[in-house]
Amino acid sequence: MDVQELADRLTKARTSITAIPQLSDDHPGLDLETGYAVQRLLREGRGPLVGWKLGVTSRAKQQQVGVDSPIYGFLAGDHVLDPGEPLVTGEHIAPRCEPEIVFVMGRDLAGTRVSATDVLAATAGVAVGIEVLDSRYTDYRFTMPDVVADNASAGRYVVGTPVPPGGIDLRLVGVVLEHNGEVVATASGAASLGHPASAVAWLARSLAGSGEGLRAGDIVLSGGLTAAVQVSAGDVVVATADRLGSVELACR
Ligand code: 0L1
Ligand code: MG
Numbered sequence: 001m002d003v004q005e006l007a008d009r010l011t012k013a014r015t016s017i018t019a020i021p022q023l024s025d026d027h028p029g030l031d032l033e034t035g036y037a038v039q040r041l042l043r044e045g046r047g048p049l050v051g052w053k054l055g056v057t058s059r060a061k062q063q064q065v066g067v068d069s070p071i072y073g074f075l076a077g078d079h080v081l082d083p084g085e086p087l088v089t090g091e092h093i094a095p096r097c098e099p100e101i102v103f104v105m106g107r108d109l110a111g112t113r114v115s116a117t118d119v120l121a122a123t124a125g126v127a128v129g130i131e132v133l134d135s136r137y138t139d140y141r142f143t144m145p146d147v148v149a150d151n152a153s154a155g156r157y158v159v160g161t162p163v164p165p166g167g168i169d170l171r172l173v174g175v176v177l178e179h180n181g182e183v184v185a186t187a188s189g190a191a192s193l194g195h196p197a198s199a200v201a202w203l204a205r206s207l208a209g210s211g212e213g214l215r216a217g218d219i220v221l222s223g224g225l226t227a228a229v230q231v232s233a234g235d236v237v238v239a240t241a242d243r244l245g246s247v248e249l250a251c252r
Helices: 003-016 032-042 059-065 116-121 144-149 196-208
Strands: 049-055 071-076 096-105 123-133 154-159 174-179 182-188 219-221 236-241 245-250
Touching: 003 032, 003 144, 032 071, 032 144, 049 196, 071 144, 071 154, 071 196, 096 154, 096 174, 096 196, 096 236, 116 123, 116 196, 123 196, 123 236, 123 245, 154 219, 154 245
Parallel strands: 049 219
Antiparallel strands: 049 071, 096 123, 096 219, 123 154, 174 182, 174 236, 236 245
């Protein structure tokens, strides 16, 4: 399998805003390891990483897609939306928004034995965020290795104002997702692997497998807490979390 050629297909799909068939159509042997090898190649030319995203962190979603593990992707500078900056939907293939609890790392954290407690101790702040997912595959048809190769459908993200994590039980943080003024989904932090910090600990342990880790200042999207809503120009999405405040994303 030519991993570089697969990465080139995905980069072309992203930059030309044109969906492609899932890679596994041509390569039924595509496995998760190869998917991550493709994903690593996508980082080239994207500048320094600003952090990471977790995907498929809820048990419901894992069961739905028949896996028992989450996945991760990278965040580069061109994924960031500043607060108040609109999402230009025409820059994406089929954007969808989901609410997340976001971690801002206060110090480096790496190793195969990182726990949720270690994560919380290394966290400078937590915030509510909105992730914009954008699959490069036609009609969201993909296997788990395909979606790993496609950087876990990373599109853009916006983060609210971080607060220190001390004294907040992130499992119990209630989250409300509004789409054009209507509440479309609700959840609590426990939807992400039982505790958002457990999801981040899984990420740190997984990165250790390729000799990487979390660095001070990294942003980590700890996993969508509700189903994602499809958005188009003119829409407004608001994510609100107990103790963490709100973040709004206007689409044009
Ligand atoms: O953040 C995620 O959960 C990405 C994986 C799911 C793939 C998708 O819905 O595009
Ligand atoms: Mg997400």
